[in-house]
Amino acid sequence: MSAAPPERADAARNRRRILDAAARLLAERGPTGLAPDAVAREANVGVGTVYRRFGDRAGLVFALLEDRDARFRAGFDATRTAGGGKGTDGDPRTRLREFLHALVDLVVDHLDLLLVAESASPEARYAGRPYREQHARIRELITAIAPDADAEYLADALLATLAPGLVAHRVRERGFDPSRLKAGLDTLVGGIAAGVTPDREPPGPP
Amino acid sequence: MSAAPPERADAARNRRRILDAAARLLAERGPTGLAPDAVAREANVGVGTVYRRFGDRAGLVFALLEDRDARFRAGFDATRTAGGGKGTDGDPRTRLREFLHALVDLVVDHLDLLLVAESASPEARYAGRPYREQHARIRELITAIAPDADAEYLADALLATLAPGLVAHRVRERGFDPSRLKAGLDTLVGGIAAGVTPDREPPGPP
DNA sequence: TTGCGAAACGGAGAAGTCTCCGCTTATCGT
DNA sequence: ACGATAAGCGGAGACTTCTCCGTTTCGCAA
Numbered sequence: 390m391s392a393a394p395p396e397r398a399d400a401a402r403n404r405r406r407i408l409d410a411a412a413r414l415l416a417e418r419g420p421t422g423l424a425p426d427a428v429a430r431e432a433n434v435g436v437g438t439v440y441r442r443f444g445d446r447a448g449l450v451f452a453l454l455e456d457r458d459a460r461f462r463a464g465f466d467a468t469r470t471a472g473g474g475k476g477t478d479g480d481p482r483t484r485l486r487e488f489l490h491a492l493v494d495l496v497v498d499h500l501d502l503l504l505v506a507e508s509a510s511p512e513a514r515y516a517g518r519p520y521r522e523q524h525a526r527i528r529e530l531i532t533a534i535a536p537d538a539d540a541e542y543l544a545d546a547l548l549a550t551l552a553p554g555l556v557a558h559r560v561r562e563r564g565f566d567p568s569r570l571k572a573g574l575d576t577l578v579g580g581i582a583a584g585v586t587p588d589r590e591p592p593g594p595p
Numbered sequence: 596m597s598a599a600p601p602e603r604a605d606a607a608r609n610r611r612r613i614l615d616a617a618a619r620l621l622a623e624r625g626p627t628g629l630a631p632d633a634v635a636r637e638a639n640v641g642v643g644t645v646y647r648r649f650g651d652r653a654g655l656v657f658a659l660l661e662d663r664d665a666r667f668r669a670g671f672d673a674t675r676t677a678g679g680g681k682g683t684d685g686d687p688r689t690r691l692r693e694f695l696h697a698l699v700d701l702v703v704d705h706l707d708l709l710l711v712a713e714s715a716s717p718e719a720r721y722a723g724r725p726y727r728e729q730h731a732r733i734r735e736l737i738t739a740i741a742p743d744a745d746a747e748y749l750a751d752a753l754l755a756t757l758a759p760g761l762v763a764h765r766v767r768e769r770g771f772d773p774s775r776l777k778a779g780l781d782t783l784v785g786g787i788a789a790g791v792t793p794d795r796e797p798p799g800p801p
Numbered sequence: 802t803t804g805c806g807a808a809a810c811g812g813a814g815a816a817g818t819c820t821c822c823g824c825t826t827a828t829c830g831t
Numbered sequence: 832a833c834g835a836t837a838a839g840c841g842g843a844g845a846c847t848t849c850t851c852c853g854t855t856t857c858g859c860a861a
């Protein structure tokens with residue numbers, strides 16, 4: 390099942406052009422500047438080409454987000470691996486909490502772009518690569534913490550907490566501080582550990 | 596500060612007309628039929644009037660949803676009050692679980708309309724009356740279960756689990772059964788109870 | 802090379818959402 | 832009753848997003 394034949398040279402070139410133009414407009418004019426029309430003009434390309442390459446406005450925005458997600462992922466893994474240990478290696482509960490805290494910062498940092506994405510297509514988030522990878526990572530850690538839990542469900546539940554619209558509402562309308570989001574996630578993680586493996590030993594430290 | 600002066604008679608009449616027309620179109624043509632243009636025509640009213648009354652497409656859809664939410668709320672409270680006891684009165688944990696289970700059904704039943712609403716405005720959900728009331732109700736029950744927890748945060752977290760886009764993804768793309776959503780919520784509620792109220796030993800982080 | 806089919810391009814215009822503003826209507830004080 | 836005034840109305844058209852399809856380009860094979 391090799392499926393996808395490679396992109397033709399002109400197509401690849403235009404994809405790059407469009408992404409570059411979009412990044413430029415985003416930096417210069419904010420998320421509002423990402424109108425497909427404007428991007429096409431900036432990239433010296435027809436509107437049709439934008440749609441052929443990215444499907445719709447949401448696709449364009451998600452492509453930009455994937456870029457940032459890749460950078461985030463690389464940065465996160467790098468500091469964890471190389472960072473002189475940080476002393477927490479191995480304990481899945483700590484690792485899960487650290488990952489979630491990093492995600493909170495990621496979401497808060499890119500809130501504007503994420504809101505555009507969610508607005509352009511509220512369902513697309515769950516189908517995209519970033520979500521799938523975050524979900525897989527969290528699911529594994531949950532399984533390590535609470536083997537009997539429905540890890541797939543719980544991973545979605547933790548991530549649901551970071552939906553852009555909700556975060557924006559909490560932070561902007563209700564005055565939440567990001568640290569409160571992190572503390573809340575800690576509670577949820579604690580609950581998962583405590584609530585599902587109550588039998589044997591409490592999941593205490595060594 | 597009495598604020599809002601009452602709506603003029605013609606305004607109220609048109610609001611009704613528009614809502615009725617919208618409900619009719621929804622029944623006949625599905626959520627796609629809710630184009631402001633079409634609704635205006637069906638209601639014998641100018642497009643401008645639709646926008647004056649409801650602000651935007653999202654506002655129109657949310658108005659329809661509030662109606663259904665009111666019905667849901669009435670039905671839920673009725674069965675709980677009159678329903679021959681059901682034997683569970685008073686225990687907040689059971690009450691919370693029952694409420695959440697009912698919400699799962701509500702969301703699944705109205706998924707299509709909720710998706711349109713979320714798509715029209717991903718943030719509006721959190722500002723609307725249904726969300727606020729559900730949130731308040733859940734928050735109180737959580738406080739009864741775990742007085743030291745950040746009930747406001749946790750209420751959002753439980754409701755985040757029911758975001759239309761996520762539910763649609765789980766049910767339609769990943770084949771979740773609604774009962775799995777209910778079971779997952781039970782786990783989360785259990786975790787809240789176990790993780791935060793130190794019945795025995797705190798499942799203590801350092 | 803040259804020819805050919807598949808892929809990609811471009812941009813006019815369809816479709817949908819929303820705004821603007823001149824005109825109409827309701828309400829209230831006199 | 833009767834203006835005065837604020838509220839509401841309607842729909843043309845601006846603006847955005849997306850589609851459609853005739854034309855161009857690419858890549859392969861003879």
